[in-house]
Amino acid sequence: MSCVRPQLLELKNLEGSVRNAQKFIVFPAVIATMLTIICITLIAPVSASFAEASVTEYPITNKPPKFGGPVTTQETATIKIGSGVTRLTSAGVTVTLTATIPSGVKLGAFTINIQYDGAVVNTSTANCAADPSHVMSFSFCNVLPNNVVALTGISAVGAGGEIVLATITFDGVSLGNSILAVTVSSFTDPTGTAIPFASTNGTVTVASPVIINELMINPSAVTDANGEWFELYNATGSTIDINGCVLSNGDGSDNHTIAGSLPIPPDGYLVLGRNTDVGANGGVSVAYDYV
Structure with missing residues (x-):
């Protein structure tokens, strides 16, 4: 803000009589004194507020972190079934269903289905808990009529690392390829907390003998x-x-x-x-x- 000097006052803009204008001219010292007081009153608090703001400004090191922060990626388990080739007149081919558990994570319970093409292959053999090094028990391990091998199991001790869940033997029915589609309904640790996972399908090819x-x-x-x-x-x-x-x-x-x-x-x-x-x-x- 700037103060208005007395001599710059434009008397022609002041309404009133010449007598009133003369009052402003007769008493310039009084007007100057009043304006000086007004300037001091207005400027002083502003200067004080600037000084106060500079004292309370945060240093750079104390500024809050940016939004987002570091992103952490949780490791996922891998569930996959193997592939193989069989012939129409051979004894069939055996594939393995495995689960690889990330370090620091243990497997508790799981429910997994394997869908296959019954027009190309069939199976009557599903050997669950094929890996005796992991204490596994299965409440259900069977071949269903709709061309599905169903597995429901639990590891009482919390299995980790690479685990063989089952081995399945497929026999050839006709020439062609059958996708072995993995569907995981549940996959949890011993506390019941879901374990993130990624599943990989397999293939059985029935080739000419x-x-x-x-x-x-x-x-x-x-x-x-x-x-x-x-x-x-x-x-x-x-x-x-x-x-x-x-x-x-x-x-x-x-x-x-x-x-x-x-x-x-x-x-x-x-x-x-x-x-x-x-x-x-x-x-x-x-x-x-x-x-």
């Missing part, structure tokens, strides 16, 4: 009619007789049905060709002539 392992087309040493052949491999642990199987060129224009017993031993091979004469077919030992 007999595989075309090698073939010769358009041989250079002999003609196609004499030298073409292919080799079959039995990927199972049992003998497979391909009697009655149909060989086809793909578009169905050239087919051949195998007549008579033609077994392939377990994990064994069998060569079929257009000519069994080793002298004419390029020196290949052919077990069956499909011409």
